[in-house]
Amino acid sequence: MSVLAVPAAVLAADAVPAKQLFGKQNLPSKQPTQSLGFYAKGCLAGGIAIPVDGPAWQVIHLSRNRRWGNPDMIALVERLARESRAEDGWNGLMIGDISQPRGGPMLSGHASHQIGLDADIWLTPMPSHTMSYDEREVVPEASVLRRDMMTVDSRKWSKAHERLIVRAASYPRVERVFMHPAIKKKMCDTLKGGDRALLSKMRPIYGHHYHFHIRMKCPAGSVNCEDQVDPGPDSGCGKQVTEWLNRVKPRPVAKPTKPTKIVKPKHLMMSALPNACALVLNAASVRSMAEAEFSGGSNPVQVPVTAYAAEDPVAKVIAASDDFSVFIPPMGSIPQPLVRPATQ
Structure with a gap:
């Protein structure tokens, strides 16, 4: 598609935050797969969905419609699910947010997860039964920390x-x-032997006490994808982790001496994203969930796409209509995470 085919309203959409444009997309673009831009400033062309249920995983928060990603990321999550169940004593993954159908900034909740290469994995194993749609919406954020939020609770870890x-x-x-x-x-404190070499990849960040977040490198050949700077060999177990703990240490709340000025957060606009993201927004959609659902990897999973049609508003729209623009996932009840620091 040429740039001339993109409506001027899309190219000059800086009157509207990009999250509103990408948040309304319910299916991925029918394009070759590309992760475009950076993890916190980009979009996703030709994304695919992980099946709602697999042999070793269940996806939660279906109303958010955030189970989309780069095929390499989806394959990696499925591999982790299978291997951790077979070899690590983990009953199966509960998978949270990956990306929106076309990536991009989200209506709520994340600064990253924009190019289909981030995924949230709950620190609670999936239950042995298949959860209902309603159960998936209210999965508790079960922290593995003590009440002081400074140490891991040995009863939960x-x-x-x-x-x-x-x-x-x-x-x-x-x-x-x-x-x-x-x-x-x-x-x-606990990793030993060769596992300690992996500590440099394990990065401290606010909020992640009931889930952890996997970030994948840009896939080979993704010339328009921007990798994060390599974390380097330092384990981060000395001064760095101590400084992080000091930042999250509970402190008495001081009474303000004068009214606090509320600073509205800045929203990413289309001009801040790669130019190709306007093409992703304007591209035709795949015509069904079946066309977009991942079935690769060593153990392909075939899941009826109408399995949740009676409960899932996304599935209702897809099953009943060719107009995929009519559904906007309900976002009002999604909790907002703490602001992330600039250096991750």
Whole structure:
């Protein structure tokens, strides 16, 4: 598609935050797969969806419609699910947000997850039964930390947690694994032998005390994808993790001496994203979920695309209509994470 085919309203859409444009897209673009731009400033062409249920995973928060990603990322998550269940004593993954159908900034919740190469994995194993749609919407954010948020709770933490995170970090194509500073400290204290070489990939960050976050390197040949700077060989177990813990240490709330000025967050506009993201927005959609659902990897999974048609508003629209622009996922109840620091 030429740039001339893109409506001027899309190319000059800086009157509208990019998250509103990408948040309304319910299916991916019918284009060759490309992760475009940076993890926190980009979009996704030709994304695919991980099946709602697999042999070793269940996707949660279906109303968010964020189970889309680069095929390489989806394959990696499925591999982690299968291997951690077979070898690490983990009952199966509960998979949270990956990306929106066309990536891009989200209506709520994340600064990253924009190019289909980030995925959130819950630190609670999936239950043995297949969860209903409603159960998936209210999965508790079960922290593995003590109440002081400074240390891991030994009653909630197991060696299986450690093995799961180590496995995720062990994949050469994984760039970083983000976790709460207290979990990072736990890994620093307990990992031994060759596993300690993986500590440089394990990065402390706010909020990640009930899930961890996998970030994958740009796939080979993705010339328009921008990798994050390599974390280097430092384990991050000394001064760095101590400084992070000091940042999250609970402190008394001081009474303000004068009214606090509320600063509105700046929204990413289309002009901040790669030019190709306007083409992604304007591209034709795949015509069905079946066309977009991933079926690769060593153990292909075939899931009826109408399995949740009675419960899932996305599936209802897809099953009943060719107009994929009519559904906007409900976002009002999604909790907002703490602001991330600039250096991850």
